[in-house]
Amino acid sequence: MKILLLGEYSRLHNSLKEGLTALGHKVIIVGTGDNFKKFDTDYSIYPKLFNDYWFLRKFKNLIYKLTGYNLEETEKGYRFNKLLPKLRGFDHIQLINSDAVESQPKHALKLYKKLLNQNRQMSLLICGDDTPIIKYCLSGNLKYSILTPYLEKRAPESDFTYSLKYLRPAYKKLFEWVKNNSACLVTSDLDYEVPMKAMGYKTNFIPNPINTDTITYNQPDITDKIVIFLGINRLSYVKKGINFFEESLTIIQEKYRDKVEIIITENVPYNEYIKLYDRAHILLDQTYGYDQGYNALEAMAKGKVVFTGAEAEFSQQYNLTERVAINALPDTKAIVNELSYLIENPNEIKAISLRARAFIEKEHNYIKIAEKYLKAWK
Missing domain, CATH: 3.40.50.2000 (Glycogen Phosphorylase B;)
Known part of the structure; x- marks a missing residue:
């Protein structure tokens, strides 16, 4: 199979690629590298213009402060759109979340439609913040969650801007489209499987892949501190x-x-x-x-x-x-x-x-x- 993995936040997709490659499949990863983490990708949509050049970064920050418009998101969408001619003929595409392109939701939806039109099928991986996860965390049905400090008012709302954006109408619409056009939904651990099941979603629970062939085990040697x-x-x-x-x-x-x-x-x-x-x-x-x-x-x-x-x-x-x-x-x-x-x-x-x-x-x-x-x- 020819497989496209879209987005990378933790090295999950890189490890999955290594497993799929070992099984004889061809795999391509597209993503930003997740800012300072700099994860490996085959094709990068990192917004280097508005991140790496200080004068453009200042301009980006000014525009965002005045209007709320994020030029960094626009650049990511632009770079992904430029890649689209290379992203065709895949048997399967997996999105790491509904905001995998990290562009404005309306723009991302158009990009996803183009992407799906030139490929066979896609799936959605739930392994972090996404619309149903944030909705369930806010319900209070969990004894604690990543939004507990927000619910208990122990931290300002600004600390949760990234998480809460998934409840905005445009992001909800984006999630619904991705969900409805996905062959399946996959959850990576119980922090996502429990909420998804509680909300009635049909999911495939698949634990995170870890490449133990490249990770050396070091037995603790405690001789001093x-x-x-x-x-x-x-x-x-x-x-x-x-x-x-x-x-x-x-x-x-x-x-x-x-x-x-x-x-x-x-x-x-x-x-x-x-x-x-x-x-x-x-x-x-x-x-x-x-x-x-x-x-x-x-x-x-x-x-x-x-x-x-x-x-x-x-x-x-x-x-x-x-x-x-x-x-x-x-x-x-x-x-x-x-x-x-x-x-x-x-x-x-x-x-x-x-x-x-x-x-x-x-x-x-x-x-x-x-x-x-x-x-x-x-």
């Missing part, structure tokens, strides 16, 4: 509950001054990020999740003990009786208690590390996951 890593993305700081990790690390640093080393980074490219946490024994990911996202899974494959989403629903889904990750609650005291236990019981770090790698190999093997995608698309 326990290294704790926190990588901060300012754009998702509030939604991931990073403040709870920062508060916890302040306490841990004081409590175990001679036993821990803490590494904190901010907004670094993906390839640099994964190198920075190589020395770490513990990685702090997010607090508002039920399941693990791509970053957490990749760190688990490396043998890190990851503080992330690992709720009861997750354990039930995979029939787990022992922990493969730490369920990080949006609660500073709870995080401090979990960190303290690991620091005082380093053998538990080694045990969880081994189980984490085994879990990834069993449930997230990139070739087996690619096969599940092919089955869902057919």
Whole structure:
């Protein structure tokens, strides 16, 4: 098959491409690289004019401030439109979300129609913010979600601009068109599967693909200090509950001054990020999740003990009786208690590390996951 993967926010599509390629399929990825993360793409629609040239960036910001019009989105749409002659003859197209082109919704809809007219079929992957996910998070039916700080008025609405845009009429219309013209809907983890099922959508639950052939497992070697890593993305700081990790690390640093080393980074490219946490024994990911996202899974494959989403629903889904990750609650005291236990019981770090790698190999093997995608698309 000839397959087009549109959009990339976490390396999910790159890993899926590796699995599909191993199975003999030809795969092309189109995307922006997701700003500072700089993920690999085959064709880029990165808005370099309005991002890389300071005078045009200032002009873009001025226009947005005065009118609310985003020239960066226009440039992405323009660059995608220029690519369309090359994007024909695909057996399947997968959009990473309904806003995969990241242009204005009306423009994106026209681009999608052109794209679908010159290709066979498409599907929609739900692996992040999208119209039904945000709608369900606002319903209050979850004990917590990425919008909990918004609902509890602990953060300004401006911190949730990206998420809340999916409830605007134009984005709702875009989602409905994509959904109605998709051969299937795929969810990547329980944070999306649970809301979609609760809202009555028919979905294919397919875990994130992780290429364990290229990720080396490093068994924790704790001879001196326990290294704790926190990588901060300012754009998702509030939604991931990073403040709870920062508060916890302040306490841990004081409590175990001679036993821990803490590494904190901010907004670094993906390839640099994964190198920075190589020395770490513990990685702090997010607090508002039920399941693990791509970053957490990749760190688990490396043998890190990851503080992330690992709720009861997750354990039930995979029939787990022992922990493969730490369920990080949006609660500073709870995080401090979990960190303290690991620091005082380093053998538990080694045990969880081994189980984490085994879990990834069993449930997230990139070739087996690619096969599940092919089955869902057919």
